[in-house]
Amino acid sequence: MHGIAHVSESTDYERTPSLTVWNTGKDDISLISIQKSFKEAPRYSCYHKKGQKKGYKGIHSVLYLNRSMASSDKKPGPTPAIGPGSTLPGKPTTLGSKLIESGAMMLQSMAPVRQMNLHACTFALYGHDLSRQIETHHFIQRINQDFLQCAVYDSDKPSARLIGVEYIVSDNIFETLPSEEQKLWHSHAYEIKTGLWTLPGMPELLQDPEHKSLTKTYGKFWCTWQVDRGDRLPLGAPSLMMSAQAVDIARVNPELVKRRDRKYGVSRGDAKESRVEMAESEWINPNADYWKQHGKGFAIDVVPVEMKSFGALI
Amino acid sequence: MATSHVDVPGEPTETGTALLETATGTIQGFQPINNIHQHLCAFHFYAHDMTRQVEAHHFCGHLNEDVRQCLIYDSPNKDARLIGIEYIVVESLFLTLPDDEKPLWHSHEFEVKGGYLFMPGVPGMVERQDLKQVCKTYGKVIHFWQDDRGDPLPLGIPQIMMALTRPGQLDENIAKDVEKRFGVSFEEQREQRKDLTGPDHGIHPLANAAGRGLKTELREVDIPPATSMPRVFV
Numbered sequence: 440m441h442g443i444a445h446v447s448e449s450t451d452y453e454r455t456p457s458l459t460v461w462n463t464g465k466d467d468i469s470l471i472s473i474q475k476s477f478k479e480a481p482r483y484s485c486y487h488k489k490g491q492k493k494g495y496k497g498i499h500s501v502l503y504l505n506r507s508m509a510s511s512d513k514k515p516g517p518t519p520a521i522g523p524g525s526t527l528p529g530k531p532t533t534l535g536s537k538l539i540e541s542g543a544m545m546l547q548s549m550a551p552v553r554q555m556n557l558h559a560c561t562f563a564l565y566g567h568d569l570s571r572q573i574e575t576h577h578f579i580q581r582i583n584q585d586f587l588q589c590a591v592y593d594s595d596k597p598s599a600r601l602i603g604v605e606y607i608v609s610d611n612i613f614e615t616l617p618s619e620e621q622k623l624w625h626s627h628a629y630e631i632k633t634g635l636w637t638l639p640g641m642p643e644l645l646q647d648p649e650h651k652s653l654t655k656t657y658g659k660f661w662c663t664w665q666v667d668r669g670d671r672l673p674l675g676a677p678s679l680m681m682s683a684q685a686v687d688i689a690r691v692n693p694e695l696v697k698r699r700d701r702k703y704g705v706s707r708g709d710a711k712e713s714r715v716e717m718a719e720s721e722w723i724n725p726n727a728d729y730w731k732q733h734g735k736g737f738a739i740d741v742v743p744v745e746m747k748s749f750g751a752l753i
Numbered sequence: 754m755a756t757s758h759v760d761v762p763g764e765p766t767e768t769g770t771a772l773l774e775t776a777t778g779t780i781q782g783f784q785p786i787n788n789i790h791q792h793l794c795a796f797h798f799y800a801h802d803m804t805r806q807v808e809a810h811h812f813c814g815h816l817n818e819d820v821r822q823c824l825i826y827d828s829p830n831k832d833a834r835l836i837g838i839e840y841i842v843v844e845s846l847f848l849t850l851p852d853d854e855k856p857l858w859h860s861h862e863f864e865v866k867g868g869y870l871f872m873p874g875v876p877g878m879v880e881r882q883d884l885k886q887v888c889k890t891y892g893k894v895i896h897f898w899q900d901d902r903g904d905p906l907p908l909g910i911p912q913i914m915m916a917l918t919r920p921g922q923l924d925e926n927i928a929k930d931v932e933k934r935f936g937v938s939f940e941e942q943r944e945q946r947k948d949l950t951g952p953d954h955g956i957h958p959l960a961n962a963a964g965r966g967l968k969t970e971l972r973e974v975d976i977p978p979a980t981s982m983p984r985v986f987v
């Protein structure tokens with residue numbers, strides 16, 4: 440077990456330099472991280488007691504890992520990777536990279552990606568905190584009548600960030616899942632009937648047949664990038680997401696919905712009317728939307744373990 | 754082997770549904786997907802179990818020069834399953850990650866220099882232009898579908914994955930199978946990639962799970978009770 444000795448640490452991570460000394464447990468070696476300013480990434484150095492400097496190549500596994508570090512429901516420690524506006528860090532794509540991509544495009548088949556032929560815009564709630572709600576853009580591929588796989592983004596622009604993956608199954612498939620598995624899934628009937636879920640660019644009537652079949656489905660959505668929290672890079676373990684439901688704490692903020700509807704010219708009246716007629720599943724499995732009946736959401740922790748292996752990892 | 758997998762349960766797609774989705778495919782916009790320009794093949798293993806190894810087909814796009822995002826499938830074919838996500842960042846951005854985040858990321862130097870990471874269909878010379886950059890990056894991979902154990906559906910919780918970091922880790926049979934199917938030779942690539950270099954500061958000691966294993970666990974959290982005012986419509 441190694442300790443952490445903080446020689447000095449800034450609470451205002453953005454402005455003041457911070458110096459952290461990590462005690463490696465070997466008397467004569469300390470790992471020091473120095474960050475002179477917010478704009479500069481930390482520099483790591485390994486110092487011998489006698490003041491002799493070495494690069495961090497010379498260090499074996501020097502730090503202990505906290506249990507539940509990077510949990511999906513915990514805010515990460517201070518880092519330039521979170522900030523107001525959650526702007527993406529890094530340089531604009533260079534011409535060189537674009538040329539390589541063009542070359543690749545001509546020579547490679549992007550077959551799996553070409554199979555996505557449905558774009559849906561809806562809202563999702565964090566499973567460990569239903570008050571955090573995000574607009575999502577699902578790019579969907581149907582595998583068969585009972586199963587769809589979706590790449591989920593935070594917008595429908597070329598600059599959209601990939602924020603997770605959702606899988607959708609029919610009620611028939613859902614009923615075959617073990618109950619421990621069912622708890623991770625959410626129902627879709629409410630968000631579809633109320634017009635929260637929409638297919639941008641498609642006239643409402645044309646959306647009907649798709650919605651008829653999706654009303655009875657269940658989804659499992661893992662979010663890998665908490666952009667609404669200000670994360671400039673994808674931090675932490677994935678979060679389990681839930682769907683809007685007909686109860687107060689799971690109602691999507693009307694402002695979010697209005698803004699989305701304006702953007703895509705969705706008329707709430709149209710959506711509700713044509714979808715009211717849809718046969719709603721009379722019964723939604725009580726294991727889905729687990730929080731509703733049980734008052735419990737889920738978070739994911741990442742814990743250090745001894746890896747099952749046939750040799751060292753690093 | 755990745756050439757065939759257990760079928761996903763369910764009825765074949767109905768004609769009406771298929772027709773509608775052909776229409777949406779032509780009418781709607783797919784800009785985020787159109788940004789995906791590159792196919793990379795590599796190998797991942799579970800961060801808690803190096804013996805479970807997976808052939809991973811990455812379909813990647815640049816968010817900018819320093820950040821890429823990839824959809825991971827189990828094959829490069831039309832019927833491929835979406836099994837995971839990878840994010841790739843340059844060294845300078847990796848260093849800005851909190852120290853309890855860094856272990857979730859892995860270095861790419863070994864698998865690139867070793868020839869194990871490649872772009873199917875792209876000639877070596879062109880490939881190396883990009884691999885020169887990839888060699889210096891760090892990646893974060895999460896898988897949602899454990900198809901290596903034959904799951905017909907994406908069951909369970911997400912899995913953090915790691916990448917090859919030393920010789921002798923990759924299963925011989927998996928390696929030979931991929932080499933045969935894609936007409937590549939990892940050894941040949943190794944020779945050609947000798948001049949590629951890894952991260953400028955060396956591989957960070959916290960990357961690659963800091964040399965240990967990582968496992969994800971599910972935990973229940975309290976949610977405030979739902980009020981007793983049910984609503985049917987918004």
